């Protein structure tokens with residue numbers, strides 16, 4: 276087993292797993308110092324490309340951004356999301372997962388569960404492709420946002436799903452928007468780590484979309500803590516630049532290029 280994956284699994288019940296998303300080298304380089312897992316998520320579609328959901332991102336697109344992210348990673352586990360439609364059956368899943376692994380040199384791929392694709396995940400794992408699962412609110416398969424696992428029946432269904440993912444060989448599971456009770460029970464009952472997003476502190480680790488927590492995406496649901504307000508910072512800088520150019524305050528002689536000094 277990949278040493279980095281082993282380390283992530285060993286963190287269960289010992290220390291929290293810290294994860295964030297990245298779409299570029301510059302961001303990945305900063306995250307790498309402080310996180311255990313960097314995910315090139317298909318949230319790339321809405322966050323960066325302005326699509327209304329995650330469905331319109333292509334395999335080529337995600338590979339392109341992953342190539343950039345890879346350049347910024349030194350130590351973190353590097354996971355790449357498989358876009359919608361790229362793992363409809365075992366054959367296409369294997370072909371596309373192999374392509375992602377080969378081109379991006381990532382450590383693992385992430386697939387959303389639709390409660391029917393356990394065999395596909397099992398096949399990938401058997402072919403030595405590490406898989407991170409994803410349950411709860413799975414944007415590739417669910418049209419309407421809903422907090423998952425609010426009744427005993429729903430918790431039992433999610434539990435069964437998590438167990439089947441574990442059995443299929445997934446090394447961890449992203450739990451998106453689960454009720455605290457569901458997150459607590461599932462985390463306790465499975466032996467692989469749960470990584471929560473909007474799923475309380477009961478999970479073994481946490482993940483957020485970096486652009487959300489930095490205050491850049493404009494999407495701030497209750498489960499996101501805004502650690503910065505980059506929108507405001509960027510606007511302030513751009514406003515100042517605009518004013519400087521208009522008033523001929525930039526560039527000054529300090530910025531002129533002369534001789535050989537760059």
Ligand code: KIV
Pocket residue numbers: 296314315316317318319356449451472482483484
């Ligand atoms: O695409 C993504 O950013 C994700 C996170 C919600 C975990 O899957």
